[in-house]
Amino acid sequence: MLGHGQLGAMLQHAGMPLNVDVVPVDIESAVLPELADDDVVTAERELWPDTPVTRRLASHPNFVNFDVFGRLADRLTQKQLIDELGLKTAPWQLVDDSLSVDAVYAAMGGRALMKRRTGGYDGKGQHWLKQVEASEIPDGWRNEAIVEQGINFDEEMALVGVRDRGGNTFFYPLTLTLQLDGVLTASVAPLERIAHLQPKAEAMLGKLLDELDYVGVLAMECFRVGEELIINELAPRVHNTAHWTQAGASVSQFEAHVRAVAGVPMAKPLVKGLNVMINLLGTELDKRWWAIPGAEPYWYGKEVRKGRKVGHITFTHSGDTSLIEGLKALRALLPSRYEEVIDWAVQNCEMH
Numbered sequence: 100m101l102g103h104g105q106l107g108a109m110l111q112h113a114g115m116p117l118n119v120d121v122v123p124v125d126i127e128s129a130v131l132p133e134l135a136d137d138d139v140v141t142a143e144r145e146l147w148p149d150t151p152v153t154r155r156l157a158s159h160p161n162f163v164n165f166d167v168f169g170r171l172a173d174r175l176t177q178k179q180l181i182d183e184l185g186l187k188t189a190p191w192q193l194v195d196d197s198l199s200v201d202a203v204y205a206a207m208g209g210r211a212l213m214k215r216r217t218g219g220y221d222g223k224g225q226h227w228l229k230q231v232e233a234s235e236i237p238d239g240w241r242n243e244a245i246v247e248q249g250i251n252f253d254e255e256m257a258l259v260g261v262r263d264r265g266g267n268t269f270f271y272p273l274t275l276t277l278q279l280d281g282v283l284t285a286s287v288a289p290l291e292r293i294a295h296l297q298p299k300a301e302a303m304l305g306k307l308l309d310e311l312d313y314v315g316v317l318a319m320e321c322f323r324v325g326e327e328l329i330i331n332e333l334a335p336r337v338h339n340t341a342h343w344t345q346a347g348a349s350v351s352q353f354e355a356h357v358r359a360v361a362g363v364p365m366a367k368p369l370v371k372g373l374n375v376m377i378n379l380l381g382t383e384l385d386k387r388w389w390a391i392p393g394a395e396p397y398w399y400g401k402e403v404r405k406g407r408k409v410g411h412i413t414f415t416h417s418g419d420t421s422l423i424e425g426l427k428a429l430r431a432l433l434p435s436r437y438e439e440v441i442d443w444a445v446q447n448c449e450m451h
Contacts, residue, residue, distance in 0.1 A: 114361075117357060147169065184306050213246045226244075250324065251324070252329070256323055272370060273296055290447065303319065313335070318333065319332075348368040373416055388432060392421060395413045
């Protein structure tokens with residue numbers, strides 16, 4: 100598996116009960132992996148930079164989704180795919196040599212977001228164009244970025260689905276997400292008040308899974324505008340928005356991906372209760388988290404840097420108030436910037 104970060108570690112762990120040996124591989128490793136004929140190659144990241152390791156993996160005949168990664172990793176071809184399938188996304192265009200900011204404002208209004216075609220994530224590789232600020236297109240971004248209309252959305256949410264080798268698709272519940280500074284900070288699922296949007300979201304993601312002949316887990320991030328869902332981005336891999344499934348579903352997204360690519364029979368994941376996931380961003384380890392009833396912390400063992408994802412904490416419950424009590428206990432053990440995050444989670448749990 101290309102990638103050896105926290106997603107790789109979680110996939111490796113998910114393979115153990117299945118008797119599937121998941122081997123994360125560093126893209127810059129000096130040691131080339133030895134591949135057997137019956138090995139399967141997958142990834143926990145979209146980008147496949149040209150390195151000796153990636154060339155070795157990509158040459159294997161059992162490279163799952165070989166044609167998908169490059170297509171979805173480039174926002175230009177990702178948007179083209181969404182348009183080809185008639186799915187809703189923000190109005191957009193390529194930032195080519197002839198595009199002026201005046202043309203952007205004329206087509207999209209006074210607020211538009213530029214995104215690097217590749218490599219941008221968690222708010223990186225993005226630049227706002229705002230007419231009131233007389234914004235300009237940065238040097239070096241032409242032909243390397245798209246620009247899309249700024250969407251005045253009501254909420255952000257995500258759907259994660261999995262498709263097996265037989266073409267069967269399974270979906271987790273729509274997950275409500277909180278993004279701060281472009282970074283996922285918390286998620287809640289399932290919520291009764293958005294459950295009526297589930298069939299619409301499944302139809303959208305199912306259309307993409309089938310068109311791509313995709314095998315494994317794929318995430319679709321959306322904006323809700325009234326009763327409409329607008330696709331923001333797609334990610335061909337396990338995704339932060341479904342980390343709650345480790346604690347809250349009979350089959351986690353990590354196990355689902357391993358089952359799908361390795362040919363282990365898949366079953367519809369059953370949700371155990373209401374779930375909240377809090378991302379730990381640039382936060383020092385505090386062992387008191389493990390003493391909170393109901394809390395399931397996952398520490399990634401990474402160096403703590405400002406804004407870096409270093410872990411997450413999940414709560415699951417089946418009808419009592421322990422989840423909200425746990426969130427309130429956690430509030431006292433996190434930096435003050437998490438007060439609004441906990442308040443958001445508690446509010447959505449109380450009105451779910």
